[in-house]
Amino acid sequence: SRPNLSSSSHFAPNTSLEVCFPAMLLPSSESDEKPSTSAPIAGNQVKHEKSEEDLAFDEPPFKKIKSTTSPEGKPVKNLGGNKVKEEFEMNWDIVQVLSERTNVEPWVCANLIRLFQEENTIPFIARYRKELINNLDADALREVQQTLEELRSVAKKTHTMIQKLKKEGKLSGCLFTALLNCRTFEELDHVSAPYKTGSKGTKAQRAKQLGLEPAALSLLQNPMEFNLFSYIRPNVKGLANIQEVEAGVQHILADIFAKDKDTLDFIRKLCQQRYICIQSALAKVSSKNGNEKDIDKFQLYHEFSCNIKNIQHHQILAINRGENLKILTVKVNIPDGVKNEFCWWCVNERWRPKQFLKPELMRILRNSVEDAYKRLIYPLLCREFRSKLTSDAEKESVMMFGRNLRQLLLTSPVRGRTLMGVDPGYKHGCKLAIISPTSQILHTDIVYLHSGQGFREAEKIKRLLQQFNCSTVVIGNGTACRETEAYFADLIMKKYFAPLDVVYCIVSEAGASIYSVSPEASKEMPDLDPNLRSAVSIARRVQDPLAELVKIEPKHIGVGMYQHDVSQTLLKATLDSVVEECVSFVGVDINICSEILLRHIAGLNANRARNIIEWREKNGPFINREQLKEVKGLGPKTFQQCAGFIRFNQEYIKTFCSKKTQIGSQALLTKAGAQATSEKQGKKKSKPTPSSSQQPNPLDQTCIHPESYNIAMRTWQGNSPNVFSFLKKEEVCLIYFILFLFLITDFDKPDFKRSIVCFEDLSVGTVLTGKVENATPFGVFVDIGVGKAGLIPVRNITEAKLSKVKKRRSLGLGPGERVEVKVLNVDIPRLRITLDLIRVL
Numbered sequence: 001s002r003p004n005l006s007s008s009s010h011f012a013p014n015t016s017l018e019v020c021f022p023a024m025l026l027p028s029s030e031s032d033e034k035p036s037t038s039a040p041i042a043g044n045q046v047k048h049e050k051s052e053e054d055l056a057f058d059e060p061p062f063k064k065i066k067s068t069t070s071p072e073g074k075p076v077k078n079l080g081g082n083k084v085k086e087e088f089e090m091n092w093d094i095v096q097v098l099s100e101r102t103n104v105e106p107w108v109c110a111n112l113i114r115l116f117q118e119e120n121t122i123p124f125i126a127r128y129r130k131e132l133i134n135n136l137d138a139d140a141l142r143e144v145q146q147t148l149e150e151l152r153s154v155a156k157k158t159h160t161m162i163q164k165l166k167k168e169g170k171l172s173g174c175l176f177t178a179l180l181n182c183r184t185f186e187e188l189d190h191v192s193a194p195y196k197t198g199s200k201g202t203k204a205q206r207a208k209q210l211g212l213e214p215a216a217l218s219l220l221q222n223p224m225e226f227n228l229f230s231y232i233r234p235n236v237k238g239l240a241n242i243q244e245v246e247a248g249v250q251h252i253l254a255d256i257f258a259k260d261k262d263t264l265d266f267i268r269k270l271c272q273q274r275y276i277c278i279q280s281a282l283a284k285v286s287s288k289n290g291n292e293k294d295i296d297k298f299q300l301y302h303e304f305s306c307n308i309k310n311i312q313h314h315q316i317l318a319i320n321r322g323e324n325l326k327i328l329t330v331k332v333n334i335p336d337g338v339k340n341e342f343c344w345w346c347v348n349e350r351w352r353p354k355q356f357l358k359p360e361l362m363r364i365l366r367n368s369v370e371d372a373y374k375r376l377i378y379p380l381l382c383r384e385f386r387s388k389l390t391s392d393a394e395k396e397s398v399m400m401f402g403r404n405l406r407q408l409l410l411t412s413p414v415r416g417r418t419l420m421g422v423d424p425g426y427k428h429g430c431k432l433a434i435i436s437p438t439s440q441i442l443h444t445d446i447v448y449l450h451s452g453q454g455f456r457e458a459e460k461i462k463r464l465l466q467q468f469n470c471s472t473v474v475i476g477n478g479t480a481c482r483e484t485e486a487y488f489a490d491l492i493m494k495k496y497f498a499p500l501d502v503v504y505c506i507v508s509e510a511g512a513s514i515y516s517v518s519p520e521a522s523k524e525m526p527d528l529d530p531n532l533r534s535a536v537s538i539a540r541r542v543q544d545p546l547a548e549l550v551k552i553e554p555k556h557i558g559v560g561m562y563q564h565d566v567s568q569t570l571l572k573a574t575l576d577s578v579v580e581e582c583v584s585f586v587g588v589d590i591n592i593c594s595e596i597l598l599r600h601i602a603g604l605n606a607n608r609a610r611n612i613i614e615w616r617e618k619n620g621p622f623i624n625r626e627q628l629k630e631v632k633g634l635g636p637k638t639f640q641q642c643a644g645f646i647r648f649n650q651e652y653i654k655t656f657c658s659k660k661t662q663i664g665s666q667a668l669l670t671k672a673g674a675q676a677t678s679e680k681q682g683k684k685k686s687k688p689t690p691s692s693s694q695q696p697n698p699l700d701q702t703c704i705h706p707e708s709y710n711i712a713m714r715t716w717q718g719n720s721p722n723v724f725s726f727l728k729k730e731e732v733c734l735i736y737f738i739l740f741l742f743l744i745t746d747f748d749k750p751d752f753k754r755s756i757v758c759f760e761d762l763s764v765g766t767v768l769t770g771k772v773e774n775a776t777p778f779g780v781f782v783d784i785g786v787g788k789a790g791l792i793p794v795r796n797i798t799e800a801k802l803s804k805v806k807k808r809r810s811l812g813l814g815p816g817e818r819v820e821v822k823v824l825n826v827d828i829p830r831l832r833i834t835l836d837l838i839r840v841l
Contacts, residue, residue, distance in 0.1 A: 084113045088155035091180040097151060102144050108134050112144050121602035122577055123584035124641045128705050138581050139399060142574060146395070151183070158182055161192050170195050181261050186384050191259055204255030207248035210238045215245070216252035223353050223361055246364055253351075253368035258376035263350055267342050267377060268384075274338050276385065278311060280304045280319050280328045298322040308332070308385055313393035314777050317562040320390060324565075332382040339378075343369045394566040396777065401560035401571070402578040404775055407814035408559055409582040411545045418442070418470040421539025423509065423531070424480035426450050432461075433535035434468050439543060441525070442468055444532045449487050450480060462497055471500045476509030476538045477783075485785075505542065506783065508773070510558035512537045515551055520596060546586060550579055551596050559815050561776045584645040587703065590628075591621040591649065603641025608633045623653055624697045625706055644705040653696045762786060762826050762833065769841065772817040780813045782821055782835060790833035792821065801837050813840065 084095055095113065099106040111132045115125055122145065126138045133141065158179050165171040175191070182188040194202040201209070207216075211231070218226045228246065233239040238248055257263055282295070282302040301319055322328035346369040347362075357365065416437050423431040429446040436442055443464060447457040465471070475484055488504050491497065515521050516533035525533050540548040554575030555563055563571060583600040590598075590612070598609035611632045616622065625643050628634055634642075697709075704712055770784035780797065781789040797813065813819070818841040825834040 084110055086152070086155065088152070088159045090155050090158065090182075091177070092183060094148075094151055094155075097183060098144065098148055101147050102140075104136070104140065104144055105134060108132075108136065109144065112141070113148065116145060116148065119637060119641075121580070121584075121641050123581045123602040123645065126581070127585070127703070128644060128707075138578075139402065142402070142577055143395070143399070146570065146573075154183065154185060154188060157185070158188055161188065165192075165195055168195075178259050178261070184384070184387075186380070186387050190380050194255075202255065203251040206238065207251045210236070210248060212239075212245065212248040213252055216249045216256070219249065219253070219357075219361060219364065220351065220353055222355070223357050224355050226361065250364060250368045250371055253365070254372035254376060257346060257351065257369060257372040258380070260350075263346065264377070264380075266345060266350070267338075267373075267381065270338055270342060271334065271381065274335060276308050276335075277305050277333050278308055278316075278319070278330065278385070278389070279333055280322065280330045283326055283329045285326060294325065295327055298327050301328055305333075308389060311389065312777055313396040314561060316389045316393040317397060317565055320393075321562065321565055330386075332385050334378065334381065339370075339373055342373060342377075346372075394570065397561050397563070397566050398571050398574045400776065401554075401563055402574050404559035404815050405554055405557060405575060405578050406582055407816055408557065409546045409549055409579065410586070411816045413544045413546070414472075414542050417472050417543070418468055419539040419543055420465065420470050420473045421535040421537070422473060422475045422484060423512070423535040423538055424476055424478060424484040426480050428531070430480070430484055431531050431535040432464070433532060433539055434464060434470055435536060435539045435543065437543075439540055439547075441528070441536055444528065444535065446532075450483055454487060458491060458496065465497055465500055465502065469500075471497075471502050472542075473502060473504035474539050474542045475504055475506050476512065476534070477506050478509045481506065482786075506785070507538055507541050508558065509534065509538050511549075511552035511556035514553070514556050518551075520551055524594075546582060547594070547597055550583060550600055554579060559774050561774075584642075587645050587647045589649050590646045591616065591653075601642050601645050603638045608638065621653065622648065624648065624695065625700050640707070644703060646700075648696065648700040650696060650698060650701055762823055764823055764825065766823040767820065767838065768823070769818065769820050772813050772815055772819060775814050780837075782819060784821065784833070784835075786833075788831045788833060790821065790823070790835040792819075792835045792837050796836045798837075801839055 083093075086094055095106050095110045098104070098109045098113075102109070104112075112125075115129060115132065120129070122138055122141045125133060126136070126141055136144075162171065162176065162179055165175065175195075178191045179188070182191060194205055207213070215226070215228065215231055228242060228249070231239060231245045232242060234241075238244050280301045281304075282298075298318065301315075301322055304315075304319070306315065319328060319330055323330045343366070347366055351365065351369070353361075353365070418437060419435050421433045421435065425431065429448040429451075432443075432445045432447060433441060434443045445460075445464065447460060449457055473488055475481060475488070485504070485506065488502075492502055492504070512534040515537055516530040521530070521533050521537075525536065528536070537548060537551075549557060555568075555571060580600045580602055583597060584602040588597050588601060595609050595613050598604055598612055599606050601609075604612075608631070611634070612628075615631045622628065625646065625648070628643060628646070629636075629639055699706075699709055699712055768784045770782040770790070772780055773783045773789050774781045777794065779791045779793045781791055783789050802813075820838040820841055821835040822838055823833065824836050825832075827833070
């Protein structure tokens with residue numbers, strides 16, 4: 001049974017054996033071995049136990065680094081300090097900024113930067129380098145990685161801009177410093193916008209071209225000798241009179257103020273202390289010409305206002321979508337008090353002239369500050385607020401999508417059943433596919449249940465179910481799903497399929513039609529009609545969800561929120577990473593898994609997966625992990641990343657080895673004869689192909705990494721007596737690992753049904769059981785079997801209603817969770833159902 005876990009921390013065991021095997025059952029280790037800091041060890045197992053006063057609970061865990069002088073490894077907190085050398089140097093420390101943005105300790109950020117530089121994958125880091133990252137889970141690692149890439153992109157773009165401006169002769173010392181201070185793309189655009197090729201130039205640039213820059217600087221540094229009238233040129237536009245000269249000086253001063261780091265830091269800090277809100281309203285154009293149905297979707301945001309500190313991520317995404325559709329107008333409201341305090345500080349503190357300023361010059365200074373705020377700083381702040389809110393909302397949406405996808409992929413498989421997959425339909429009939437417990441296609445057919453032939457087709461279905469001894473029906477949730485469900489439910493209630501006790505379940509068919517016409521499906525099922533392929537996919541989604549769903553592009557699985565509005569690059573990278581994480585953490589049997597599944601193992605790609613399949617077809621099954629090194633393209637780094645996630649079925653290998661032994665003598669004689677013949681003919685001896693030891697290793701079917709095999713071997717080779725001393729070493733290893741899996745496994749299965757509830761029968765107060773379809777920040781959608789998912793608002797999901805296990809998860813509820821709910825409201829015209837969560841089953 002596959003672990004059904006929502007947080008990577010539950011199934012990311014450490015390199016230390018104590019995590020892989022329950023500590024209470026471990027035999028005593030040698031005196032020179034230190035216990036792992038990431039798992040409790042029973043007191044009688046440690047010979048030199050520290051007193052409680054000696055333990056530093058607030059210190060981060062240590063990583064043992066092996067060396068020639070210390071083969072067992074000396075513990076070190078990080079990989080060489082917090083200073084990290086980057087390709088593009090900036091005026092800010094990347095470790096510090098990364099720590100501030102992700103709320104992760106600096107030493108962990110420094111370690112992660114080095115681990116990512118060494119091309120370590122997230123699954124490998126999360127499972128085998130836990131001490132270096134303070135036990136962060138995969139979601140946190142992804143956030144750090146994405147933020148790191150964003151900071152590096154800013155640095156790279158900054159240096160590209162510097163080189164361009166330097167080549168064009170526009171780079172001054174002040175501009176160079178301002179560019180290196182930029183931490184976001186918004187800041188970089190703000191500083192570099194006036195210097196972009198093709199720009200007509202800002203007001204400040206045009207004033208500088210008229211020669212007014214010395215006048216502006218003189219007003220701040222030497223106002224006693226400042227004389228505006230000396231810059232008047234009656235025949236020059238922009239200098240024709242004193243008003244034009246004043247305006248030019250103001251524009252230059254405003255530009256200086258708006259690009260000053262201290263000034264921008266002050267206004268940002270000021271905004272953090274005040275009430276800044278984002279407002280949306282119905283656009284005048286859309287109210288006249290818009291589609292009423294589309295306008296109604298955004299009814300909540302026709303007159304909307306919320307503090308930017310409190311606004312929810314889904315609200316931001318909804319507002320952005322309404323604005324893009326020209327249904328809503330959006331603005332950021334900064335109170336006048338912020339402007340007044342900022343202007344006073346600029347005039348009296350930051351930009352106060354060094355000498356006494358005449359009243360007419362003081363007026364120019366005040367006007368310049370106000371102009372800088374209104375024309376340059378306020379728009380910058382609005383862009384920054386909107387960009388930050390959107391960026392955070394997109395990240396949360398993507399992370400939520402990832403968490404939903406992870407929980408869906410890790411749904412426990414239904415093993416040992418022959419299944420009938422049904423892809424419902426009206427005119428073109430319902431497509432059937434019967435698959436064996438090993439996913440082999442036994443039979444495919446089409447039945448027309450909704451065209452007046454239901455009774456005749458029932459006999460056909462009954463004959464097929466009895467012929468293949470199939471008692472489980474899997475129905476896709478697409479078109480005609482409810483009618484098909486009612487059809488089977490009615491037959492089941494009448495015991496029509498007796499003596500078979502038939503049950504059924506509903507499964508999402510999202511992406512099945514897309515996959516059925518894909519090249520992968522054509523290669524896998526070349527002789528099957530695409531319509532029938534979807535029925536096969538539907539059945540296999542219950543039999544082995546992970547193996548089947550990895551064939552479908554993640555964004556088509558349909559467990560997200562506003563997935564079409566967020567950055568598609570970020571979405572794809574995150575979802576691909578989640579798939580890799582799930583496949584790696586579950587592990588794959590190297591000798592029976594498909595090429596598609598292999599591609600998603602950490603460290604592997606399409607070419608390496610293909611090479612593994614070719615090696616397997618040419619040389620027979622892999623006997624142990626060491627043989628992976630013989631595959632083309634699998635170097636030491638790739639082996640390190642993927643080895644811990646690849647499994648070997650020991651029974652299958654033993655059977656293969658026994659057959660090989662039986663024919664071994666004959667093969668040796670044949671080989672010797674061939675060699676003697678070639679020597680007689682004067683041919684050179686062929687170079688023997690390198691081959692690893694042909695002995696199976698029981699540790700190869702565990703999550704223990706080969707780099708820790710020596711620790712595992714020493715652990716159960718100790719001389720201390722233990723309860724398992726009478727067992728074989730292979731059996732001890734297997735027992736420990738089975739116990740470990742038992743502790744982390746959630747045995748949730750699909751909810752098989754024998755009856756349904758109609759939408760019209762729902763009433764307030766009705767108590768039902770259902771299955772979570774999708775989780776969002778504003779609530780959870782639950783399939784209660786009436787054709788439309790009901791919504792449990794997030795306010796109704798309290799901690800008291802969750803089990804102890806789910807309280808510890810990053811996401812309280814996710815796809816596949818079975819829940820008991822009560823109907824709070826039924827809106828039949830809009831097909832909306834509001835539910836209250838009673839408990840998680």
